[in-house]
Amino acid sequence: MRMALHEAEQAYAAGEIPVGCVIVAVSGQGVVIGRGHNLTQMLHDVTAHAEMQAITAAAETIGGKYLQGCTLYVTVEPCVMCAGAIGWAQVSRLVYGAADPKRGYTVYAPQALHPKCTVTAGVLEDECQELMRRFFQEQRERK
Amino acid sequence: MRMALHEAEQAYAAGEIPVGCVIVAVSGQGVVIGRGHNLTQMLHDVTAHAEMQAITAAAETIGGKYLQGCTLYVTVEPCVMCAGAIGWAQVSRLVYGAADPKRGYTVYAPQALHPKCTVTAGVLEDECQELMRRFFQEQRERK
Numbered sequence: 001m002r003m004a005l006h007e008a009e010q011a012y013a014a015g016e017i018p019v020g021c022v023i024v025a026v027s028g029q030g031v032v033i034g035r036g037h038n039l040t041q042m043l044h045d046v047t048a049h050a051e052m053q054a055i056t057a058a059a060e061t062i063g064g065k066y067l068q069g070c071t072l073y074v075t076v077e078p079c080v081m082c083a084g085a086i087g088w089a090q091v092s093r094l095v096y097g098a099a100d101p102k103r104g105y106t107v108y109a110p111q112a113l114h115p116k117c118t119v120t121a122g123v124l125e126d127e128c129q130e131l132m133r134r135f136f137q138e139q140r141e142r143k
Numbered sequence: 144m145r146m147a148l149h150e151a152e153q154a155y156a157a158g159e160i161p162v163g164c165v166i167v168a169v170s171g172q173g174v175v176i177g178r179g180h181n182l183t184q185m186l187h188d189v190t191a192h193a194e195m196q197a198i199t200a201a202a203e204t205i206g207g208k209y210l211q212g213c214t215l216y217v218t219v220e221p222c223v224m225c226a227g228a229i230g231w232a233q234v235s236r237l238v239y240g241a242a243d244p245k246r247g248y249t250v251y252a253p254q255a256l257h258p259k260c261t262v263t264a265g266v267l268e269d270e271c272q273e274l275m276r277r278f279f280q281e282q283r284e285r286k
Contacts, residue, residue: 044208045199046231047190056188065187080255081227088189088224109252112223 001097001124003035004073007050008131011037018131021050021074023058023067026093033070034058050074051082055089067091075128077104077121083112095120097128144240144267146178147216150193151274154180161274164193164217166201166210169236176213177201193217194225198232210234218271220247220264226255238263240271 007020016038023034036053040046051074059065071093072086078096083105086094094117105112113119150163159181166177179196183189194217202208214236215229221239226248229237237260248255256262 040208043202044206045202046208047195047199047228052190056190059186059188063187065183065189079227079231080252081224081231084222084224084227084252085190088222108254109223109227111251 001073001075001095001128003032004050004075004097005124005127005131007035007037008075008128011039011050012131012135014039014042016041018135019050019074019076021054021072023054023091024071024073025062025069026071027069033061047081049079049082051078052085055085059089065089071095073123075124076100076132077106079103080105080109080112083109086117087113090114091117093118093120095123097122097124098132099125144216144218144238144271146175147193147218147240148267148270148274150178150180151218151271154182154193155274155278157182157185159184161278162193162217162219164197164215166197166234167214167216168205168212169214170212176204190224192222192225194221195228198228202232208232214238216266218267219243219275220249222246223248223252223255226252229260230256233257234260236261236263238266240265240267241275242268 003022004020008018012018020037024030034054034057037050039048067089072091073095075097077100146165147163151161155161163180167173177197177200180193182191210232215234216238218240220243
């Protein structure tokens with residue numbers, strides 16, 4: 001999750017909503033096969049969430065579209081779109097930091113993940129949340 | 144929807160699940176600003192659904208990420224991931240052909256679209272459904 005937070009900080013520095021994601025293939029020592037951060041502003045593309053970038057990168061790395069046996073770390077609870085993608089990719093474990101009651105999948109699409117996917121919430125929650133809070137406060141102050 | 148079906152037929156010809164999508168900016172005469180078909184096999188990427196391709200293409204065309212005032216035509220009911228993306232993009236109208244009770248957003252994420260988005264289902268339903276049926280029958284016969 002430290003690496004995912006580092007990705008989120010990169011998004012923050014670029015003026016993007018600070019969400020970061022890392023995907024690890026957990027067999028053996030654990031290898032990072034994909035990472036990403038939110039790029040929706042830069043790419044003018046609502047689909048460019050951190051998780052989507054990381055899933056596409058991971059699939060590219062392994063040359064296959066299914067991420068069974070992989071853990072996806074993301075600093076904020078995935079939205080409906082990203083949870084759907086995590087489900088399609090059959091990710092085995094999801095670990096997230098801050099909850100997102102306004103947009104999070106646990107409220108709006110609780111069955112989106114693969115039925116065998118295990119979920120751990122609240123990892124480094126305060127740091128993940130604080131980065132988001134700081135970003136949106138700065139956005140408000142600019143207006 | 145005819146154009147979306149044409150996209151779906153291209154997916155079919157390429158051995159992809161035959162779903163096609165077209166996005167039209169409806170102001171004035173209506174201009175196609177994005178289109179796409181399923182490419183998950185070719186790209187080894189679960190995120191490469193028809194709607195995602197079309198949304199990314201449309202955003203590229205207009206140089207902005209929001210698709211207010213646009214209609215998205217897709218041959219099969221969007222999944223949770225795609226409905227989430229359609230919601231983020233603030234698409235104003237969704238028109239789809241065949242329902243997808245196993246994966247469709249109306250069952251698994253009924254609030255995913257933008258609250259103001261209007262939905263028309265069942266347009267050219269038989270043709271959209273028949274293409275899917277034929278594809279999966281052929282897949283079964285190959286096994």
